[in-house]
Amino acid sequence: MILRECDPSTASTTDVMAAVQIMNEVLAADLPEDPPWQLEKAKEYLTVTMPGERRFTWHALDSDNTTLLGRASLLITEEIGVLELMVRPAARRRRVGTALLAAIAQRAAAEGVEALGVEVAGGTPSVGFFEAHGFRRACTELRAVLTLESVDWQHIATVATGIGAGYRIEVHPDGPPSTMFETYTAAKEAIRSLEYDDLELSPSSYGPDRLEASLETLRARGMKPYVVVAVHERTETVAALTEVVVPEHRPTRADQYDTVVVPAHRSYGADRAIKARMLLELRAAESQLLDVQTWNAAENAQMLKINSELGFRIDREWREYAADAAALARQFTAPGLTH
Template identity: 45%
Template sequence: MPLKQLVPSEMTADDIRDWCSVLNDMTAADMPAEPRWRTDRLRDYLVGTLPDDRRFAFLYRDDDGDLIGHASLIMFGGDQAGTGVVEMSTRPSARGHGVGKALLRAVAACAKAEGCRTLSVEVIATTPAVGFYDRVGFKRAVVEQRHLLRWADVDWEKIEQAAGRLAAGYRLEYHAGGVPERLLDTYAGVKANLRANADVAVVPEWRGSAQADRLRDSLATLERRGMRSHIVVALAEPFGHVVGLTELVVAAQRPTRADQYDTVVDPAHRSYGLAMSMKARLLTELRRAEPQLTDVQTWTIETADDVRWINSELGFVHDVDWYDYEADVDKLIERIERDA
């Protein structure tokens, strides 16, 4: 059988090397300006999940044993049991030969067997993946705009000034690698605003948890996956409670690019410029902590005018849209089999 399903911990060193090679071939063809993946800690990246989540890997090799496509399926546990996220890559030279459809058929069958009802996938709008997922029945749920801040173009004087503009009654703290125990409860409470205002069907537990223990697990999972966390929090005096936060990670597998995750301000403390101050402060800390960076990427939904304005002021530039697709597992299987 050319297609093999396994858990990432069972992958060999050759599997890991080939997995990276497929990713980079696809990247070179579809988005040549993107940074390439490295095998450094790639196994950790694939193996690491939250305690209640599960990941399966799918490898498709040709008759000569060369890996020409692969897929990953993460199935969430906890409050989001029944939902999963797919990541799939195919070598450009193998496209049009049914590799992607075979991988997706295997992913959907595994998801159904494990009780997963809904699958989602992120697709870069300028790549051939859009047509593929449209044809197999995925529906576009959300459009996100990716913005890039290129390190060589940063106006550091402007960033330093923005980081220093802080309303009276607040202070900022920077933390590398996680959140101190003394801040976990109020930090998690601010994070809960993500779930309450979610515009997507799947908000991973490490993003929207209002429970300190879940947040602790999520930060530990990022570290196990080789992803260095950088966090700035806004604290309200005199009690030092977290009322705002911004998060970013730098992955060992792509260390020249930072991924901005979430910037959240408690509703009672908005309109004080905290988001701008926190994001600017984080950039100044990154300049010292991650000197190898070449850019930072972040995403916003189309209606988030306030966030886009902040990003623009800091130097972020919109470069491409990303589509969040969703599919019902049963309907997906039916569609794939009907079109087989």
């Protein structure tokens, strides 16, 4: 097996096609209920990063130097090194994954990264793999999927109007307007300290500058943002917000990102109303969309209840695993300790 580091910014169409093919083989084997990727904007999705972030990519090739067996990437953010790793099903249990992980660990340690994090779908080979390499489980979430075909649209239309007096709902396809950045980020900041502890594997968007960069990065990666907010009319501030992204490389399945209700504005029905309004907007604007997926902490009973009322059905556990980068790198360099 040959391990080759690749510069993501100069990836050829052939490289991108190979990456998409591996992803689709992995999905078919491990998450057969998930829709496959398409080539549209796949290169941008795989390569564009937030300002200040860096991405390293490796390919594992067969000894003929042409057949791709697996690929891995390491995204270094301010907080953490986020890794992604996949090995073609036909090439598994031959230490390809271990070789890719060793390359990641050594680079992460050399770059001064302290912690490595990875998202792992429950019930897939990744669980055994990362546990065998000493990763510890940092948090557990539940993924839920809403199939649009099963939605009771009349009920959703009623829920969408069920918000208390003094609030108005606004829909912002393409993200909130810049005039709202200040109060939008303040709403996110207001619940940040109350949120369940996870590894912040996705870019956070706190502060207007960071929000702007985050939106630009999403768009550049071919991920169309939709935002619905509840505005508290007396103060003209954002009382609640919900964010969904429709990725161009996987246009039939949207990702429900953050939903936030500022503590002072709870119990006015804002969370249900904005989420229901979002579904109406998505149905109108994205005719190809089949379903929406979302992740919630298992302890977040309130959000799980609302999602269940809207028609989301839990389909899998999703775990975040973490490891100390330097300790992991040492495992791969210490003689006799190689996994």
